[in-house]
Amino acid sequence: MSYNVHFGINVDVPMTVENKSKSLLPFLSSPKLLPNESEAEFQSGLQSLLSELDNPSPLAVALVSQLNESLWWIKRHTVDKELLLHEAMARLLSKAGSYTETYDNRKVSEALERYLDGSADTDEAEWIDDILAESKLTLSDLRVRAFKDAAKHIKMVDDLIHRQHQTMRHLQRSIDAIDYKSRLIKRMDLELAALESRQSLKGVLSLDDEPSQEPCKSLQCT
Amino acid sequence: MTMNHRRSLANRYNALKSTGPRSAAGKRASSQNSRKHGLNSAPDFESSLEYRALVELIAEEGFSGFACADIASSLLNYRRVMDAYYDTYTSPEPVDEFLLDANVKASNPIFSELLSPSGSEPQDVREMAAFFASMQRQERRKGGPVSRRTTDSHKLIRYHRNGIARLSRAVRQG
Numbered sequence: 001m002s003y004n005v006h007f008g009i010n011v012d013v014p015m016t017v018e019n020k021s022k023s024l025l026p027f028l029s030s031p032k033l034l035p036n037e038s039e040a041e042f043q044s045g046l047q048s049l050l051s052e053l054d055n056p057s058p059l060a061v062a063l064v065s066q067l068n069e070s071l072w073w074i075k076r077h078t079v080d081k082e083l084l085l086h087e088a089m090a091r092l093l094s095k096a097g098s099y100t101e102t103y104d105n106r107k108v109s110e111a112l113e114r115y116l117d118g119s120a121d122t123d124e125a126e127w128i129d130d131i132l133a134e135s136k137l138t139l140s141d142l143r144v145r146a147f148k149d150a151a152k153h154i155k156m157v158d159d160l161i162h163r164q165h166q167t168m169r170h171l172q173r174s175i176d177a178i179d180y181k182s183r184l185i186k187r188m189d190l191e192l193a194a195l196e197s198r199q200s201l202k203g204v205l206s207l208d209d210e211p212s213q214e215p216c217k218s219l220q221c222t
Numbered sequence: 223m224t225m226n227h228r229r230s231l232a233n234r235y236n237a238l239k240s241t242g243p244r245s246a247a248g249k250r251a252s253s254q255n256s257r258k259h260g261l262n263s264a265p266d267f268e269s270s271l272e273y274r275a276l277v278e279l280i281a282e283e284g285f286s287g288f289a290c291a292d293i294a295s296s297l298l299n300y301r302r303v304m305d306a307y308y309d310t311y312t313s314p315e316p317v318d319e320f321l322l323d324a325n326v327k328a329s330n331p332i333f334s335e336l337l338s339p340s341g342s343e344p345q346d347v348r349e350m351a352a353f354f355a356s357m358q359r360q361e362r363r364k365g366g367p368v369s370r371r372t373t374d375s376h377k378l379i380r381y382h383r384n385g386i387a388r389l390s391r392a393v394r395q396g
Contacts, residue, residue, distance in 0.1 A: 173390060
């Protein structure tokens, strides 16, 4: 069954008709994607998380949506670590030529990206090789130095990833609490029903007993 | 150095002589200059329609009235933090590539040319070069776009931590 639990996000989970119209998500701002990110991937992640819910109540669905967003942020920040390293490498290369000429940082960055991908043309590859030779560095030296330079920012990204992990832990605990609460309510309902049925059974029995007591009374009377 | 860069440089140099806004409107506008994300302001969720709708829906799950209010406001607060986080991440302070790549020493003749209409003195040119170099140092310290967005996002960690802790507490105690 596919239905809309969010703005533009279709989710496949077994929920009752009542719950569909009572989702909390339309009242919360939706997680936004970057222009180069796949919405289909985001949705499939959300769907797989929702399918694992034992009791998909509106609040649980809202919390799972936040959980999916945290996972998405972890992916983004992991990519950022590589980008930081690349940025630092490009900056080092730009600085390397500053004694003779000033290199355009963006131009160096783009050329380096293609050079590392192996998609650079011969001119570009030669240019990067020349800058490396000028600065007396190999590619692995450059990577090591870039890592040293970007260490502060990489540590920050690690903190951000750690924060998202902690967020996920909090959300997981909250979902468990809701699940436990709903199970507790169900159990109490069942116990109440059992008590009621026992009570009514007693009532029936006492009604059944009444005629049997009557002869006694009659005996006493006699 | 293009004409735009020259103008921007001259504007920045002249702005150093400014004594700040004088009119009330100018002061009001400049008081918001350093506003980054607005997460320090106290939000008023209780009067919003979303809040009331959330409270009603959460109440149907068997939470008490107080717990419903707490969960609804903490959910809205968490979304507010995450929206600010996204905005900070996607719009870091732009990199001034001209300033980042420019060669200060080679720019000295341009500084004298820029200052010539006002009768440039060697001292003025030196001051302008020093100002330009300090701006460049600041710009380089901030790094590229990825470093900037990382630094800016990192500043929101405590809001994020408080937001999720509040939400989790509200749900578990509800």
